[in-house]
Amino acid sequence: MNYEWRRAIARRKVLLLIIVTVLFEVAPFVVFTTLREPTIQNFIRAFSDIAWLIGVLAPQGLFIHLTALLIAAGATAEEYEQGTVDMLLTKPLTRIEYMTGKFLGGFTLAGFVSLLLALLGIFLARVTFGPQQFLEYAPLVWLSSLYTLLLFYSVGFMLGELYRRSGHALITGVSVLISSVVLTGILFFAFTLTQDKFYLSLTKVLPSWSTGNLPNMVATELFLKNRVISFLQFGPPIEGTIPEAAAYVLVYAVASIAITVARFLRSDIPRRTI
Amino acid sequence: MGEPVLEVDDLVKFYGDFKALDHVAFKLERGSIFGYLGQNGAGKTTTIRSILGLARPNGGRIRLFGIDPFKEPLRVFDHVGYSPELPTLQGFMTAYQLLDFTARQYGLTQQSRTTRIRELLELVGLLDHRDKKIGKYSKGMVQRLAIAQALVNDPDLVIMDEPTLGLDPAATVHFRDLFQNLIKDGKTLFISSHLLDEVQRLASHVAMIHRGHIVFQGSLNDVLSAFAGGSIIDIEVMNVSPTLVAALRNLPYVREVNVQGNRLAVHLTSDTDRRGELTTFLFQQGATILSFTHRNLRLEEAYLQVLRTGGVAPAS
Ligand SMILES: Nc1ncnc2c1ncn2[C@@H]1O[C@H](COP(=O)(O)OP(=O)(O)OP(=O)(O)O)[C@@H](O)[C@H]1O
Ligand SMILES: [Mg+2]
Numbered sequence: 121m122n123y124e125w126r127r128a129i130a131r132r133k134v135l136l137l138i139i140v141t142v143l144f145e146v147a148p149f150v151v152f153t154t155l156r157e158p159t160i161q162n163f164i165r166a167f168s169d170i171a172w173l174i175g176v177l178a179p180q181g182l183f184i185h186l187t188a189l190l191i192a193a194g195a196t197a198e199e200y201e202q203g204t205v206d207m208l209l210t211k212p213l214t215r216i217e218y219m220t221g222k223f224l225g226g227f228t229l230a231g232f233v234s235l236l237l238a239l240l241g242i243f244l245a246r247v248t249f250g251p252q253q254f255l256e257y258a259p260l261v262w263l264s265s266l267y268t269l270l271l272f273y274s275v276g277f278m279l280g281e282l283y284r285r286s287g288h289a290l291i292t293g294v295s296v297l298i299s300s301v302v303l304t305g306i307l308f309f310a311f312t313l314t315q316d317k318f319y320l321s322l323t324k325v326l327p328s329w330s331t332g333n334l335p336n337m338v339a340t341e342l343f344l345k346n347r348v349i350s351f352l353q354f355g356p357p358i359e360g361t362i363p364e365a366a367a368y369v370l371v372y373a374v375a376s377i378a379i380t381v382a383r384f385l386r387s388d389i390p391r392r393t394i
Numbered sequence: 395m396g397e398p399v400l401e402v403d404d405l406v407k408f409y410g411d412f413k414a415l416d417h418v419a420f421k422l423e424r425g426s427i428f429g430y431l432g433q434n435g436a437g438k439t440t441t442i443r444s445i446l447g448l449a450r451p452n453g454g455r456i457r458l459f460g461i462d463p464f465k466e467p468l469r470v471f472d473h474v475g476y477s478p479e480l481p482t483l484q485g486f487m488t489a490y491q492l493l494d495f496t497a498r499q500y501g502l503t504q505q506s507r508t509t510r511i512r513e514l515l516e517l518v519g520l521l522d523h524r525d526k527k528i529g530k531y532s533k534g535m536v537q538r539l540a541i542a543q544a545l546v547n548d549p550d551l552v553i554m555d556e557p558t559l560g561l562d563p564a565a566t567v568h569f570r571d572l573f574q575n576l577i578k579d580g581k582t583l584f585i586s587s588h589l590l591d592e593v594q595r596l597a598s599h600v601a602m603i604h605r606g607h608i609v610f611q612g613s614l615n616d617v618l619s620a621f622a623g624g625s626i627i628d629i630e631v632m633n634v635s636p637t638l639v640a641a642l643r644n645l646p647y648v649r650e651v652n653v654q655g656n657r658l659a660v661h662l663t664s665d666t667d668r669r670g671e672l673t674t675f676l677f678q679q680g681a682t683i684l685s686f687t688h689r690n691l692r693l694e695e696a697y698l699q700v701l702r703t704g705g706v707a708p709a710s
Contacts, residue, residue: 123495126486126487127484127486130486130487131486202482202484202485203478203481203482204482204483204484206448206476206478207476207478207481207483207484207496207543209446209447209448210446210447210448210471210474210476211471211496211499211500212467212468212471212472212499212500212501213467213468213471213499214467214468215467386450387450388443388448388449388450389443389448389449391439392482
């Protein structure tokens with residue numbers, strides 16, 4: 121686990137992630153404070169007391185999942201690419217221990233980025249919009265966000281193990297994420313045309329629904345109640361429950377991990393792949 | 395104690411339809427240096443990776459210290475060191491960090507780590523480079539470090555896939571001594587190599603693998619004496635003609651003549667000294683002898699013989 125962090129730091133991944141994180145968080149606040157039009161200002165005033173949510177939830181649509189994919193796709197694949205896995209696996213270490221270390225090491229790294237995003241968001245909200253409400257719920261909202269990370273992290277981890285190439289795994293993972301968002305749009309369109317709820321239930325099965333919306337749903341349940349912040353809802357308004365979203369995340373994660381472990385335990389460790 | 399350190403039986407490994415290992419079997423006795431020989435693609439690395447559980451064999455039985463490594467990897471790997479072929483090590487670490495990380499994996503205490511690492515760095519001649527990133531190491535330095543990390547846990551069995559690849563001549567000699575010293579400490583060495591001279595100097599036992607089959611195994615002396623009766627006469631003559639070579643080949647006590655320029659390596663069928671007869675014969679043939687030496691067979695020649703005969707020692 122510790123090893124995974126050292127590896128990431130050494131490969132300047134951590135630095136990259138921190139830079140991107142800061143850019144990502146600062147941008148919306150800069151936009152909000154520079155837009156001076158009265159209508160926009162009114163709109164902003166309506167939620168300035170809970171602006172911290174922007175910081176916590178905005179990455180939820182895409183950014184944080186891309187980060188998870190980036191870290192996960194390389195976790196095992198880079199060891200194959202560089203041929204360093206041999207040294208690790210010929211030590212008194214079971215394959216399951218190795219995998220667990222890799223998984224947790226990378227996941228804590230992704231979690232660290234997510235925490236950084238949240239803290240930075242809260243800080244910037246405080247600075248730009250003054251005192252914030254409902255901050256006591258922030259840890260719970262963040263935890264729900266961390267939980268959603270499991271989905272794409274596990275998918276990326278699986279792809280890395282299946283391809284044994286971090287680049288291929290990353291591209292595939294990102295494609296899954298983006299096509300899931302695109303498909304949601306198409307399915308929702310199909311729903312508006314036909315009013316057939318079946319299309320809506322399909323969108324919820326897609327990985328982007330649960331990961332995009334669970335933290336928002338948690339925040340709504342906890343304190344937002346009827347105050348809907350529309351731009352923090354990712355994709356079309358699709359009704360669903362928290363357990364439903366949580367279950368989808370879990371199913372994807374567990375299935376991916378199961379496939380990863382099955383593949384890893386059965387197959388040869390490849391020689392250096394690049 | 396009499397138990398073999400490593401025992402491989404009936405090992406079969408397929409890559410798709412390709413049979414890379416075909417019922418490979420051999421044994422390593424404690425305290426031996428085992429030279430594993432074979433051409434490129436013969437299956438040496440595949441064998442090693444199967445023993446270490448990096449490749450999953452399709453059949454067969456492997457026992458390290460009598461233990462099945464697939465069932466109890468933790469017990470086995472505490473006592474095994476491994477240096478892979480063309481090693482690639484964690485480029486983002488320094489030599490010191492890598493050895494420290496490795497030592498931690500074996501559960502060494504802080505204190506024993508410090509002394510052990512110093513000892514190893516000194517042993518492989520990297521003490522001056524201990525704080526340099528491995529990514530900036532030269533090929534030979536990486537190879538040295540790979541050997542060092544294979545010794546961190548003071549293993550009973552050290553498995554090395556082409557350990558002298560990339561080492562300069564002085565280092566080659568140094569490591570030969572180092573390996574011999576390891577044996578004095580009661581360790582067992584498994585070395586795969588193409589460098590037959592190197593193996594001949596080091597190994598006490600050898601096995602040869604050819605297209606996935608073990609074609610020969612035994613003590614070094616067995617190999618050398620099983621093939622060509624163990625002796626050769628090297629002759630340099632002024633003018634080599636096909637008739638001369640053909641005439642030599644027809645002699646009853648000559649098994650084979652290898653020609654290289656004006657040098658002839660005459661393989662004898664037995665150890666009997668034939669120098670007298672041979673000089674007379676050459677004289678009769680009108681050949682001018684420039685040099686003439688009787689010597690024992692080199693491993694390289696035995697090896698080529700094995701390949702030619704498919705592992706069956708010619709009747710002598
Ligand atoms: N992952 C793989 N997939 C398919 N074939 C493989 C794989 N790994 C090795 N082989 C094949 O198995 C055979 C044995 O390879 P191996 O690496 O064991 O040879 P080697 O004796 O170590 O050769 P060298 O002296 O060149 O290192 C070769 O024909 C090789 O092409
Ligand atoms: Mg090899």
